[in-house]
Amino acid sequence: MSLLRRPALAALPALAAALAPALLAVPAVAAPIPLDGLDGADHLTITVADSGRRPRTYELYCHPSGGTHPRAREACDQLDGQSQWGRDMFAPVPEGQMCTMIYGGPERAHVAGSWAGRPVNADFKRTNGCEVARWNKFSLLFGESKGSPKETPQG
Numbered sequence: 001m002s003l004l005r006r007p008a009l010a011a012l013p014a015l016a017a018a019l020a021p022a023l024l025a026v027p028a029v030a031a032p033i034p035l036d037g038l039d040g041a042d043h044l045t046i047t048v049a050d051s052g053r054r055p056r057t058y059e060l061y062c063h064p065s066g067g068t069h070p071r072a073r074e075a076c077d078q079l080d081g082q083s084q085w086g087r088d089m090f091a092p093v094p095e096g097q098m099c100t101m102i103y104g105g106p107e108r109a110h111v112a113g114s115w116a117g118r119p120v121n122a123d124f125k126r127t128n129g130c131e132v133a134r135w136n137k138f139s140l141l142f143g144e145s146k147g148s149p150k151e152t153p154q155g
Contacts, residue, residue, distance in 0.1 A: 042076070043067075044113035044120060048142050050106040056143065060113075071140060078140040083116055090115070090122040093130040100129030107135070109142050 042062035046069070049055040059067035062076035069075055082089045090111065093099070104126030111122045124142075126132050135142070 042115055044111055044115060044141070046109060046111050046141055046143075048107065048109045050108050058143065060141070062115075069141075070143060075140040078138070079115065082137065088118070090120050092122070093134060097130055099131070102129045102132065103127060104129075104132035104135065107142075109135070109138075111138075111141065 044060045045057065046060060047055055047057045058069040060069040060072055060075055061067045062072075062079065065072040065076040079089075107126050109124040111120055111124070113120050124131070124135050124138065126135050
């Protein structure tokens, strides 16, 4: 075994010498990636309707948080907590999904914009258990307390 390793180890200094010029050509600090076209990459427009009041529309910006959303930072934190690479957290309930037939109310919401560099165009409703669970995952986005179907009183 040691006879097979020695030639490989002997080649390391030569390999390092060959790669040294290429390594020295790389700048110590990489240039920043231009953000043209990415401004407002985390921007959503949320419209909530059929809640017993007239429809409400919020603008939500994250990173940094802002906009017309009444609880922008909390809503951004809720979204950040659900973001996973390669998974569309705004995806609808899959076709054919077995759900409890528990009606959660007439509320509807539409979310459009972009999140984590991906376009968002999602509808939400509360027509069965699966839809209610999906709604509750985004409760702060809709101006509600976390996981609650009731609105948080404005104080």
